[in-house]
Amino acid sequence: HGKIVSLDQKQLRWCTLVQKSIGATSESDGxxxxxxxxxxxxxxxxxxxxxxxxxxxxxxxxxxxxxxSLYRVKNQINKLLRDRCKEMINDNWYWSSTERGDCxxxxxxxxxWAYSGNKFGNYYVRAVxxx
Numbered sequence: 710h711g712k713i714v715s716l717d718q719k720q721l722r723w724c725t726l727v728q729k730s731i732g733a734t735s736e737s738d739g740x741x742x743x744x745x746x747x748x749x750x751x752x753x754x755x756x757x758x759x760x761x762x763x764x765x766x767x768x769x770x771x772x773x774x775x776x777x778s779l780y781r782v783k784n785q786i787n788k789l790l791r792d793r794c795k796e797m798i799n800d801n802w803y804w805s806s807t808e809r810g811d812c813x814x815x816x817x818x819x820x821x822w823a824y825s826g827n828k829f830g831n832y833y834v835r836a837v838x839x840x
Contacts, residue, residue, distance in 0.1 A: 714779065714786060715764050715836040716795040721756040723804050723828035728811045735807060736773045736814075739837060742806035743769035757804050761836035768836040770806035773814040773823055775837060780821040802832045 731749065733742035746758040753759060761770045771779065779786070779798070787797040800819035807814045809825040815832055816823050 710840065712775070712837055712839050714798075715761075715768065715838075716790065716793070718796055718798070718833050718835045719760055720831045721760055721804075721834050722831055723755065723757050723813050725754045725756065725829075726751070728828055730808055730811055733806055733808045737775070739772035739775050739806040740769045740839065742772060742808075746806070757832075757834045758806070760834055764836045765838065767838045767840075769838070770804060770834065771837040773805040773807040773816065776803055776805045776816040777821060777823060779835070779837075780816060780818055783818060798835060799833070802830075804832045804834050 731745065733745045735741050743758050743761060746752055746755045747762055758770050761768050783798050790797045798818055802815045802817055805814040805816060805823075812825040813828050814823050814825050
């Protein structure tokens with residue numbers, strides 16, 4: 710069992726609606742957070758989730774802990790991405806799927822620190838799939 714990351718990434722908003730909690734609170738399971746969002750009738754207002762799911766039905770926006778794990782192996786992943794001429798994980802902020810009240814966690818891929826803030830910024834999104 711393991712996880713894979715998408716070969717590409719995109720800058721998107723977490724959501725386009727008024728900030729309110731929708732129950733995507735798992736810090737370790739981005740798949741369940743993504744399923745919560747994608748089961749909503751207004752899921753199209755959550756562009757980061759929609760883009761991840763468009764990669765395939767098993768793809769999702771990683772949780773806070775999954776992004777932190779991704780940071781710890783970023784150099785190894787970037788070496789593989791660079792060798793395949795793909796877009797590397799950069800030293801910017803990446804959305805997690807994990808809410809914190811009316812805010813959401815994001816991870817700074819420059820230092821691995823997690824922060825919470827509003828859901829309206831255009832941060833990076835990298836989809837994950839588990840096998």
